Amino acid sequence: MTTRRDFIAGGVAGVALASSSASSVLAAPKPKAAAAPAPIKPGEHKLVELPFKPEALKGLSAAMLTSHHANNYTGAVKNLNKVELELAKIDKDTPGFQVAALRERELTFTNSKILHECYFGNLGGDGKLTGAIDKRLATQFGSTARWEELFRATAMSLGGGSGWVILDANYATGDLRIYGSGGHSQALAFGQPLLVLDMYEHAYAIDYGAGHAKYIDAFFQNVRWSEVERRLARSDKAQQALRG
Ligand SMILES: [Fe+2]
Numbered sequence: 313m314t315t316r317r318d319f320i321a322g323g324v325a326g327v328a329l330a331s332s333s334a335s336s337v338l339a340a341p342k343p344k345a346a347a348a349p350a351p352i353k354p355g356e357h358k359l360v361e362l363p364f365k366p367e368a369l370k371g372l373s374a375a376m377l378t379s380h381h382a383n384n385y386t387g388a389v390k391n392l393n394k395v396e397l398e399l400a401k402i403d404k405d406t407p408g409f410q411v412a413a414l415r416e417r418e419l420t421f422t423n424s425k426i427l428h429e430c431y432f433g434n435l436g437g438d439g440k441l442t443g444a445i446d447k448r449l450a451t452q453f454g455s456t457a458r459w460e461e462l463f464r465a466t467a468m469s470l471g472g473g474s475g476w477v478i479l480d481a482n483y484a485t486g487d488l489r490i491y492g493s494g495g496h497s498q499a500l501a502f503g504q505p506l507l508v509l510d511m512y513e514h515a516y517a518i519d520y521g522a523g524h525a526k527y528i529d530a531f532f533q534n535v536r537w538s539e540v541e542r543r544l545a546r547s548d549k550a551q552q553a554l555r556g
Contacts, residue, residue, distance in 0.1 A: 354396035359389050360429050364436030371530030372435075376518040384514050385428040388496075392421035416497070423496040427476055430508040431515075437536025445506070445541040452488045459490075463509075464528055466492040470511035471524035479507040479540075481547040483554060504547045507540045 362381050366374035395417045402411055441449075446456060453459035466477045475494040480503040482489050491500055509531055516527030 354400045355393040357389050357393055357396075357425065359386055360432075363433055369435065369530075370533045371519075371526070372534060373519050376516070379518060380510075380514055381428075381432065384512070385425070385432070388421045388424035388428065392418065392425055395421060420496045423499055427478070427496065427499070427505065427508055428510065430505045431510045434507055434536050434539050435531075435534045437534060437538060439533040439535050439537075441535075441537050443537070443541045445537060445544050448488060448544065460532075462490055463507075466490055467509055467511055467528045467531075468525065470494070472513075472522060474512040477509040477511060478505045480505055481544065481551070483547075483551055486551060504543060504550065506543045506547065507535065 362377065366372075366377040369377065395414055399414050399418060402414070441456060449456045449459040453462065463477060463479065470477065470492060473494065475492060476496070476499075478491045478493075478500070480489050480491055480500050481487075482500060482503045484502050488506070489500075489503075493499060509528070511524070516524055519530075520526045
Protein backbone atom coordinates (compact mmCIF):
# COMPACT_ATOMS: atom_id res chain seq x y z
CA MET A 313 0.00 0.00 0.00
CA THR A 314 1.38 3.38 -0.96
CA THR A 315 1.85 5.86 1.84
CA ARG A 316 -0.14 8.96 2.62
CA ARG A 317 2.82 11.07 1.58
CA ASP A 318 2.98 9.33 -1.77
CA PHE A 319 -0.70 9.97 -2.24
CA ILE A 320 -0.52 13.68 -1.56
CA ALA A 321 2.24 13.88 -4.11
CA GLY A 322 -0.29 12.97 -6.79
CA GLY A 323 -0.72 14.86 -9.99
CA VAL A 324 2.54 14.97 -11.80
CA ALA A 325 2.49 14.51 -15.54
CA GLY A 326 0.35 14.70 -18.60
CA VAL A 327 -2.65 12.57 -17.83
CA ALA A 328 -3.33 11.39 -21.34
CA LEU A 329 0.29 10.46 -21.69
CA ALA A 330 -0.28 8.00 -18.90
CA SER A 331 1.19 4.60 -19.29
CA SER A 332 2.40 1.98 -16.91
CA SER A 333 4.97 4.47 -15.77
CA ALA A 334 2.32 6.97 -14.68
CA SER A 335 1.95 5.46 -11.24
CA SER A 336 5.60 5.90 -10.57
CA VAL A 337 5.60 9.61 -11.37
CA LEU A 338 2.85 10.09 -8.79
CA ALA A 339 5.24 9.13 -6.05
CA ALA A 340 6.87 11.73 -3.88
CA PRO A 341 10.21 13.01 -5.19
CA LYS A 342 13.25 11.29 -3.79
CA PRO A 343 16.31 13.32 -2.81
CA LYS A 344 18.16 11.92 -5.83
CA ALA A 345 15.36 12.37 -8.35
CA ALA A 346 17.62 12.22 -11.39
CA ALA A 347 17.49 8.44 -11.59
CA ALA A 348 14.64 7.03 -13.66
CA PRO A 349 12.05 5.18 -11.59
CA ALA A 350 11.96 1.43 -11.86
CA PRO A 351 9.32 0.28 -14.36
CA ILE A 352 6.09 -1.01 -12.90
CA LYS A 353 5.46 -4.54 -14.07
CA PRO A 354 2.13 -5.28 -15.79
CA GLY A 355 -0.64 -5.75 -13.27
CA GLU A 356 1.31 -4.45 -10.28
CA HIS A 357 -0.14 -1.02 -9.66
CA LYS A 358 -0.71 -0.45 -5.96
CA LEU A 359 -3.63 1.18 -4.21
CA VAL A 360 -3.07 4.43 -2.39
CA GLU A 361 -4.76 5.06 0.94
CA LEU A 362 -7.02 8.03 1.59
CA PRO A 363 -4.67 10.83 2.66
CA PHE A 364 -7.08 12.16 5.32
CA LYS A 365 -9.44 10.93 8.01
CA PRO A 366 -12.73 10.71 6.10
CA GLU A 367 -14.82 11.62 9.13
CA ALA A 368 -12.94 14.92 9.40
CA LEU A 369 -14.17 16.48 6.16
CA LYS A 370 -16.93 19.05 6.12
CA GLY A 371 -20.09 18.24 4.16
CA LEU A 372 -18.69 15.04 2.64
CA SER A 373 -19.58 11.99 4.70
CA ALA A 374 -17.12 9.30 5.69
CA ALA A 375 -19.52 6.72 4.24
CA MET A 376 -19.47 8.38 0.83
CA LEU A 377 -15.73 9.04 0.77
CA THR A 378 -14.83 5.50 1.82
CA SER A 379 -17.30 4.01 -0.66
CA HIS A 380 -15.83 6.19 -3.39
CA HIS A 381 -12.34 5.05 -2.52
CA ALA A 382 -13.16 1.38 -1.92
CA ASN A 383 -15.37 0.88 -4.95
CA ASN A 384 -14.71 3.38 -7.72
CA TYR A 385 -11.04 4.16 -7.22
CA THR A 386 -10.09 0.67 -6.11
CA GLY A 387 -12.06 -0.79 -8.99
CA ALA A 388 -10.14 1.34 -11.47
CA VAL A 389 -6.78 0.17 -10.12
CA LYS A 390 -7.80 -3.48 -10.08
CA ASN A 391 -9.18 -3.22 -13.60
CA LEU A 392 -6.05 -1.46 -14.81
CA ASN A 393 -3.99 -4.34 -13.48
CA LYS A 394 -6.23 -6.88 -15.20
CA VAL A 395 -6.11 -5.00 -18.50
CA GLU A 396 -2.34 -4.81 -18.37
CA LEU A 397 -2.09 -8.54 -17.86
CA GLU A 398 -4.29 -9.03 -20.92
CA LEU A 399 -2.20 -6.57 -22.92
CA ALA A 400 0.89 -8.59 -22.04
CA LYS A 401 -0.58 -11.52 -23.95
CA ILE A 402 -0.91 -9.63 -27.24
CA ASP A 403 0.99 -11.01 -30.19
CA LYS A 404 0.98 -10.51 -33.95
CA ASP A 405 -2.09 -12.69 -34.32
CA THR A 406 -4.28 -10.82 -31.83
CA PRO A 407 -7.22 -9.24 -33.68
CA GLY A 408 -6.97 -5.47 -33.96
CA PHE A 409 -10.37 -4.92 -32.37
CA GLN A 410 -9.19 -6.70 -29.23
CA VAL A 411 -6.02 -4.65 -29.06
CA ALA A 412 -7.94 -1.41 -29.60
CA ALA A 413 -10.48 -2.27 -26.90
CA LEU A 414 -7.76 -3.13 -24.39
CA ARG A 415 -5.82 0.06 -25.18
CA GLU A 416 -8.97 2.15 -24.67
CA ARG A 417 -9.62 0.47 -21.31
CA GLU A 418 -5.98 0.88 -20.32
CA LEU A 419 -6.19 4.63 -20.88
CA THR A 420 -9.54 4.89 -19.10
CA PHE A 421 -8.40 3.05 -15.98
CA THR A 422 -4.98 4.71 -15.95
CA ASN A 423 -6.51 8.18 -16.06
CA SER A 424 -9.14 7.18 -13.50
CA LYS A 425 -6.36 6.07 -11.15
CA ILE A 426 -4.36 9.26 -11.62
CA LEU A 427 -7.32 11.62 -11.39
CA HIS A 428 -8.81 9.92 -8.32
CA GLU A 429 -5.44 10.11 -6.57
CA CYS A 430 -5.22 13.79 -7.44
CA TYR A 431 -8.81 14.37 -6.29
CA PHE A 432 -8.41 12.68 -2.92
CA GLY A 433 -4.97 14.26 -2.58
CA ASN A 434 -6.37 17.79 -2.90
CA LEU A 435 -9.03 17.21 -0.23
CA GLY A 436 -8.64 17.30 3.53
CA GLY A 437 -7.77 20.98 3.82
CA ASP A 438 -9.54 24.05 5.15
CA GLY A 439 -10.55 25.47 1.77
CA LYS A 440 -8.65 28.73 2.32
CA LEU A 441 -6.93 29.89 -0.85
CA THR A 442 -3.61 31.56 -0.08
CA GLY A 443 -0.03 31.78 -1.26
CA ALA A 444 1.50 31.47 -4.70
CA ILE A 445 -1.42 29.63 -6.23
CA ASP A 446 -3.72 32.50 -5.17
CA LYS A 447 -1.57 35.01 -7.06
CA ARG A 448 -1.20 32.79 -10.13
CA LEU A 449 -4.93 32.26 -10.43
CA ALA A 450 -5.54 36.00 -10.15
CA THR A 451 -2.91 36.70 -12.81
CA GLN A 452 -4.24 34.05 -15.18
CA PHE A 453 -7.97 34.63 -14.79
CA GLY A 454 -8.18 38.29 -13.75
CA SER A 455 -9.17 37.47 -10.18
CA THR A 456 -9.56 34.41 -8.01
CA ALA A 457 -13.28 35.11 -7.90
CA ARG A 458 -13.43 34.91 -11.70
CA TRP A 459 -11.42 31.68 -11.64
CA GLU A 460 -13.80 30.17 -9.10
CA GLU A 461 -16.81 31.30 -11.14
CA LEU A 462 -15.43 29.52 -14.21
CA PHE A 463 -14.43 26.40 -12.27
CA ARG A 464 -17.85 26.16 -10.61
CA ALA A 465 -19.67 26.73 -13.91
CA THR A 466 -17.68 23.91 -15.49
CA ALA A 467 -18.58 21.64 -12.58
CA MET A 468 -22.25 22.57 -12.78
CA SER A 469 -22.26 21.77 -16.49
CA LEU A 470 -21.37 18.17 -15.63
CA GLY A 471 -24.02 17.76 -12.94
CA GLY A 472 -26.33 14.82 -13.47
CA GLY A 473 -23.80 13.20 -15.75
CA SER A 474 -20.20 12.38 -15.17
CA GLY A 475 -16.76 13.77 -15.61
CA TRP A 476 -13.92 15.77 -14.19
CA VAL A 477 -13.06 19.42 -13.72
CA ILE A 478 -9.34 20.02 -13.70
CA LEU A 479 -7.22 23.09 -13.11
CA ASP A 480 -4.23 22.18 -15.22
CA ALA A 481 -0.79 23.54 -15.83
CA ASN A 482 -0.65 23.36 -19.62
CA TYR A 483 2.93 22.48 -20.52
CA ALA A 484 2.42 23.40 -24.18
CA THR A 485 1.49 27.00 -23.39
CA GLY A 486 2.99 27.41 -19.94
CA ASP A 487 -0.18 28.77 -18.38
CA LEU A 488 -3.01 27.60 -16.15
CA ARG A 489 -6.27 26.42 -17.71
CA ILE A 490 -9.57 24.89 -16.59
CA TYR A 491 -10.65 21.78 -18.45
CA GLY A 492 -13.91 19.90 -18.14
CA SER A 493 -14.37 16.41 -19.49
CA GLY A 494 -17.16 13.89 -19.65
CA GLY A 495 -14.96 10.87 -19.07
CA HIS A 496 -11.68 9.57 -17.77
CA SER A 497 -10.02 9.36 -21.16
CA GLN A 498 -10.66 12.96 -22.19
CA ALA A 499 -7.78 14.76 -20.61
CA LEU A 500 -5.07 17.25 -21.43
CA ALA A 501 -2.32 15.48 -23.32
CA PHE A 502 0.60 17.43 -21.90
CA GLY A 503 0.21 19.03 -18.55
CA GLN A 504 -0.16 18.55 -14.85
CA PRO A 505 -3.41 18.47 -12.89
CA LEU A 506 -3.23 21.01 -10.07
CA LEU A 507 -6.76 20.85 -8.67
CA VAL A 508 -9.11 18.01 -9.54
CA LEU A 509 -12.87 17.76 -8.91
CA ASP A 510 -14.68 14.46 -9.47
CA MET A 511 -18.13 15.14 -10.93
CA TYR A 512 -19.21 11.54 -11.35
CA GLU A 513 -22.45 10.94 -9.45
CA HIS A 514 -20.71 8.41 -7.21
CA ALA A 515 -18.77 11.35 -5.76
CA TYR A 516 -21.88 13.06 -4.34
CA ALA A 517 -25.15 11.13 -4.76
CA ILE A 518 -24.89 9.29 -1.41
CA ASP A 519 -24.86 12.62 0.44
CA TYR A 520 -26.69 14.95 -1.90
CA GLY A 521 -28.72 12.88 -4.33
CA ALA A 522 -28.97 14.92 -7.51
CA GLY A 523 -27.96 18.08 -5.65
CA HIS A 524 -24.58 18.54 -7.22
CA ALA A 525 -24.45 22.28 -6.42
CA LYS A 526 -24.21 21.51 -2.69
CA TYR A 527 -21.48 18.99 -3.38
CA ILE A 528 -19.47 21.62 -5.24
CA ASP A 529 -19.82 23.93 -2.21
CA ALA A 530 -18.62 21.14 0.06
CA PHE A 531 -15.69 20.42 -2.23
CA PHE A 532 -14.48 24.02 -1.98
CA GLN A 533 -14.73 23.88 1.83
CA ASN A 534 -12.31 20.97 1.90
CA VAL A 535 -9.71 21.88 -0.71
CA ARG A 536 -6.16 21.42 0.52
CA TRP A 537 -4.68 24.46 -1.22
CA SER A 538 -1.24 23.76 0.21
CA GLU A 539 -1.18 20.62 -1.92
CA VAL A 540 -2.30 22.53 -5.02
CA GLU A 541 0.48 25.02 -4.39
CA ARG A 542 3.00 22.19 -3.97
CA ARG A 543 1.91 20.72 -7.32
CA LEU A 544 2.25 24.17 -8.91
CA ALA A 545 5.81 24.50 -7.62
CA ARG A 546 6.73 21.11 -9.05
CA SER A 547 5.03 22.02 -12.32
CA ASP A 548 7.07 25.21 -12.59
CA LYS A 549 10.28 23.22 -12.09
CA ALA A 550 9.22 20.65 -14.65
CA GLN A 551 8.42 23.31 -17.22
CA GLN A 552 11.79 24.96 -16.70
CA ALA A 553 13.44 21.61 -17.36
CA LEU A 554 11.27 20.96 -20.40
CA ARG A 555 12.19 24.33 -21.91
CA GLY A 556 15.86 23.63 -21.30
FE1 LIG B 1 -14.76 9.01 -8.73
